[in-house]
Amino acid sequence: MHTEFLMGNEAMALGALAAGVNVAAGYPGTPSTEILETIAKRNPGDVYVEWSVNEKSGMEVAAGAAISGARALVTMKQVGLNVASDPLMSLEYIGVKGGMVIVVADDPGPISSQTEQDTRTFGMFSKVPVFDPSSVQEAYEMIQEAFDFSEKYHTPVFFRPTTRVDHGYESIEIKDPGEYRKITPEGFVKDPSKWVIFPRLSVKNHALIEKRNQELTAVLSKYERNLVVPAAGRYQDGCRMGIATNGISFSYVMDAAGENHPAIFRVATPFPFPEEKAVAFLKGLDEVLCIEELDPVIERALIFLCGKYGLSVRIFGKMTGSVKTSGENTVDSVKADMARFLGEPEKKEDACEDMPALPVRPPVLCAGCPHRASFYAVKQAMKGKKTLFAGDIGCYTLGNAHPLDMTDTCLCMGAGITMAQGVVHVEPDTKAFAFIGDSTFFASGITGTINAFYNQADITVVILDNSTTAMTGHQPHPGTGRTIMGDIVEAVSIENVLRGIGLKTVVTLDPLDLDKAVPEIRQIADEPGTKAIIFRSPCIVKYRPHSGKSHVDSDQCIGCRKCINELGCPALVLDGKKASIDASQCTGCALCEQVCPVGAISGGGHNE
Amino acid sequence: MSKNIIFCGVGGQGTVLASKLTAAAAMKENKHVMTAETIGMAQRGGSVFSHMKIGEAASPLIGEKEADLIVSFEPGETVRQLKFLKEDGTVVTSIRPVQPVSAMIGLAAYDSDAMIHYLKKHVKHLILVDADKALKDLGNTKVMNMVLLGAAVSSGEAGVELKDVEEALHERLPEPLWEVNEKALQYMKSQ
Numbered sequence: 001m002h003t004e005f006l007m008g009n010e011a012m013a014l015g016a017l018a019a020g021v022n023v024a025a026g027y028p029g030t031p032s033t034e035i036l037e038t039i040a041k042r043n044p045g046d047v048y049v050e051w052s053v054n055e056k057s058g059m060e061v062a063a064g065a066a067i068s069g070a071r072a073l074v075t076m077k078q079v080g081l082n083v084a085s086d087p088l089m090s091l092e093y094i095g096v097k098g099g100m101v102i103v104v105a106d107d108p109g110p111i112s113s114q115t116e117q118d119t120r121t122f123g124m125f126s127k128v129p130v131f132d133p134s135s136v137q138e139a140y141e142m143i144q145e146a147f148d149f150s151e152k153y154h155t156p157v158f159f160r161p162t163t164r165v166d167h168g169y170e171s172i173e174i175k176d177p178g179e180y181r182k183i184t185p186e187g188f189v190k191d192p193s194k195w196v197i198f199p200r201l202s203v204k205n206h207a208l209i210e211k212r213n214q215e216l217t218a219v220l221s222k223y224e225r226n227l228v229v230p231a232a233g234r235y236q237d238g239c240r241m242g243i244a245t246n247g248i249s250f251s252y253v254m255d256a257a258g259e260n261h262p263a264i265f266r267v268a269t270p271f272p273f274p275e276e277k278a279v280a281f282l283k284g285l286d287e288v289l290c291i292e293e294l295d296p297v298i299e300r301a302l303i304f305l306c307g308k309y310g311l312s313v314r315i316f317g318k319m320t321g322s323v324k325t326s327g328e329n330t331v332d333s334v335k336a337d338m339a340r341f342l343g344e345p346e347k348k349e350d351a352c353e354d355m356p357a358l359p360v361r362p363p364v365l366c367a368g369c370p371h372r373a374s375f376y377a378v379k380q381a382m383k384g385k386k387t388l389f390a391g392d393i394g395c396y397t398l399g400n401a402h403p404l405d406m407t408d409t410c411l412c413m414g415a416g417i418t419m420a421q422g423v424v425h426v427e428p429d430t431k432a433f434a435f436i437g438d439s440t441f442f443a444s445g446i447t448g449t450i451n452a453f454y455n456q457a458d459i460t461v462v463i464l465d466n467s468t469t470a471m472t473g474h475q476p477h478p479g480t481g482r483t484i485m486g487d488i489v490e491a492v493s494i495e496n497v498l499r500g501i502g503l504k505t506v507v508t509l510d511p512l513d514l515d516k517a518v519p520e521i522r523q524i525a526d527e528p529g530t531k532a533i534i535f536r537s538p539c540i541v542k543y544r545p546h547s548g549k550s551h552v553d554s555d556q557c558i559g560c561r562k563c564i565n566e567l568g569c570p571a572l573v574l575d576g577k578k579a580s581i582d583a584s585q586c587t588g589c590a591l592c593e594q595v596c597p598v599g600a601i602s603g604g605g606h607n608e
Numbered sequence: 609m610s611k612n613i614i615f616c617g618v619g620g621q622g623t624v625l626a627s628k629l630t631a632a633a634a635m636k637e638n639k640h641v642m643t644a645e646t647i648g649m650a651q652r653g654g655s656v657f658s659h660m661k662i663g664e665a666a667s668p669l670i671g672e673k674e675a676d677l678i679v680s681f682e683p684g685e686t687v688r689q690l691k692f693l694k695e696d697g698t699v700v701t702s703i704r705p706v707q708p709v710s711a712m713i714g715l716a717a718y719d720s721d722a723m724i725h726y727l728k729k730h731v732k733h734l735i736l737v738d739a740d741k742a743l744k745d746l747g748n749t750k751v752m753n754m755v756l757l758g759a760a761v762s763s764g765e766a767g768v769e770l771k772d773v774e775e776a777l778h779e780r781l782p783e784p785l786w787e788v789n790e791k792a793l794q795y796m797k798s799q
Contacts, residue, residue, distance in 0.1 A: 003635065005628075005631050005632065005635060005641060134666075135666070135667075136642070164644055164667075164668070164669065167644065167645060168642060168643065168644045168668045169631065169641070169642065169643040169644075169645075169668070170640075170641065170642045170643075170668070171631070171634075171635050171639075171640055171641045171642075248667060250666075251666040251667030252666075252667050252669070254666035254667070255665060255666045255667050255671075256671075330669055330671070331667060331669050331670065331671035331674075332671045332672050335671060347672075354726065354729070355687065355726060356687065356719060356722035356723055356725075356726055357718070357719075358684055358687060358688050358718075359684040359705075359707070359708050359711065359718035360708060360710055360711075361618065361653060361654045361655050361708045361710075362654065362708075362710065363619075363653055363654045364653045364709050366653075401709075402710075564712050568709050568712075569709075570653055570709050572712070573707065573712060574712060584749065
């Protein structure tokens with residue numbers, strides 16, 4: 001054992017390694033990404049690790065490994081689970097042989113996601129048991145227990161941290177590589193009565209699953225992480241109130257509780273719910289407040305148990321309006337919730353009336369980002385035309401911000417291409433562009449492109465190829481020719497994929513060359529059918545350009561602000577009445593040089 | 609002794625390294641450390657923060673009026689985090705504003721002098737760092753985080769020793785970078 005300062009995601013990865021994981025797969029997505037990266041980085045040498053093309057692929061790879069007796073891990077963010085839900089729903093019916101842990105990182109807030117969906121609810125829906133850690137140290141230990149549990153009951157299990165556990169750091173005790181478990185998989189044993197899902201198998205296994213999950217409510221009542229912290233201090237005698245909580249909220253409750261608190265029930269396995277433990281907690285209480293993020297899972301379970309066991313306890317929470325129904329909890333929100341419930345005086349907020357207006361800092365595309373140039377080129381080419389700019393999920397979603405204002409829709413990974421088709425079927429005179437990143441194209445853009453080509457939709461698919469998965473921290477993907485283990489492999493060519501589908505017009509452009517790009521875009525937009533433009537220019541964070549930096553000749557600058565007002569580049573600032581360039585941010589992309597009407601900006605590397 | 613510290617600034621300013629070195633220094637003294645920080649989309653030019661608790665605690669997030677120290681890379685961000693500072697807490701902040709793109713195109717104005725004025729009025733222990741001058745004096749544009757961290761550690765409110773921060777720095781950075789970073793750590797002491 002030794003101590004390390006680890007991110008929650010790193011701790012889960014090291015926990016999985018300590019549990020002897022054999023195969024690990026996943027798709028990047030905040031806040032889950034660092035788990036798989038850490039498995040790759042700290043791989044003792046015999047673990048197979050891959051970035052899968054999407055979450056469904058990752059889930060199926062892990063399932064194949066688990067039915068071969070290996071310990072398998074698959075990681076994703078909560079919306080990724082939607083993509084992987086098809087294999088998951090069926091996998092629960094056939095079960096696994098080796099332990100299989102599905103880490104799904106939930107994102108209360110949401111901080112960097114489209115939805116605030118709750119994987120605990122997904123656990124109930126899919127009948128898959130859920131483990132819910134409260135801290136980094138616990139995540140490290142609990143994921144090892146989750147592997148054992150999965151193997152013992154032949155079911156995949158959810159491991160469901162939230163952002164504050166994923167991205168929190170803590171100095172924790174972990175095992176040395178010499179202490180890791182070694183698992184030697186038996187291999188796949190043919191048995192169609194077991195591994196081939198047919199209605200007959202489903203009928204039999206569904207009944208077994210329901211029986212098992214009911215039995216697990218008793219088993220999990222004995223799991224020491226489902227615990228009741230007895231009332232303390234002035235609440236010790238005769239207090240008939242209690243608090244039920246989970247995950248990071250449990251940690252906030254413990255910090256807020258101090259020395260005086262009522263009984264606290266912490267639920268580590270929200271499904272199957274630890275019924276006996278819960279009933280023991282409820283008995284002797286009159287009122288319970290549930291403090292949890294996302295869905296009222298504990299609240300519903302306690303209300304159900306009060307009915308089932310005829311207990312006269314009032315359960316308060318989201319459904320009674322006692323706490324907020326959405327968004328992230330904080331130490332302060334939890335403190336206020338507890339104070340209100342317990343009838344303690346709430347801390348009054350100090351009025352800070354003289355506080356000056358704070359700067360608003362929405363995230364923006366980086367200085368020199370090639371996406372800015374791609375959006376600007378299409379915007380210029382389509383000036384005055386009736387257009388739709390369908391967006392997608394990635395850094396380029398930031399193309400929605402002013403002054404670019406180039407994202408009219410954004411739904412989920414890959415939806416831009418297919419939604420654009422729906423729009424042009426309603427309004428055929430619209431010039432529809434669907435913007436999608438390279439990694440997202442591989443993850444879920446190809447099917448939509450085939451749909452467009454087959455159904456003859458007049459749209460232009462624009463692939464913003466920056467040769468990396470930038471938003472989640474620069475993971476490789478099939479187009480990069482590199483794997484997570486650093487192997488060099490044959491790259492999948494986006495051009496060949498598009499031509500293979502049948503697209504006749506597939507044009508690759510350099511977005512940083514506006515003079516060439518703009519007329520080409522205009523011409524392609526006028527062609528009928530499904531066409532594609534690939535804007536290829538590497539991410540400037542991943543591949544730092546070696547070009548010179550642009551600078552403004554203030555004598556020539558006429559102070560028209562066109563560069564600032566049209567590009568919104570963070571390196572372009574106003575110095576008095578003239579434009580100026582922050583050299584520490586400029587990458588020399590020279591886009592502003594091409595936009596300046598009087599040629600006052602020079603020095604960038606691109607057109608030299 | 610337990611300490612609650614907030615590091616804040618704008619994405620890309622190097623708040624993370626300052627926070628990591630402080631954590632490493634605390635661990636050299638066998639203290640328990642937890643942090644919570646901004647990762648992901650918000651890093652792209654957005655407000656970033658790292659909450660750090662040194663000593664025993666259950667959760668890494670700091671509540672209002674619980675921070676002993678705020679180490680800030682940007683005056684507007686200092687004001688944003690100020691509600692977390694204890695009545696008698698300490699603030700170490702750079703006075704150089706980073707203007708958001710939205711301010712440049714006239715969507716949201718930001719008056720940094722008003723921020724400094726507000727801080728002077730509301731913070732008892734305020735250490736203002738003229739980052740432009742410091743970096744000029746040091747002849748290096750990349751060590752602002754070390755100047756601020758050095759000032760914070762020297763204030764005694766970070767709960768770690770300068771020698772442990774230096775040792776942590778040696779473990780993380782290649783030797784040619786040690787001297788300038790150590791000078792930056794000491795800079796505010798000599799002012």
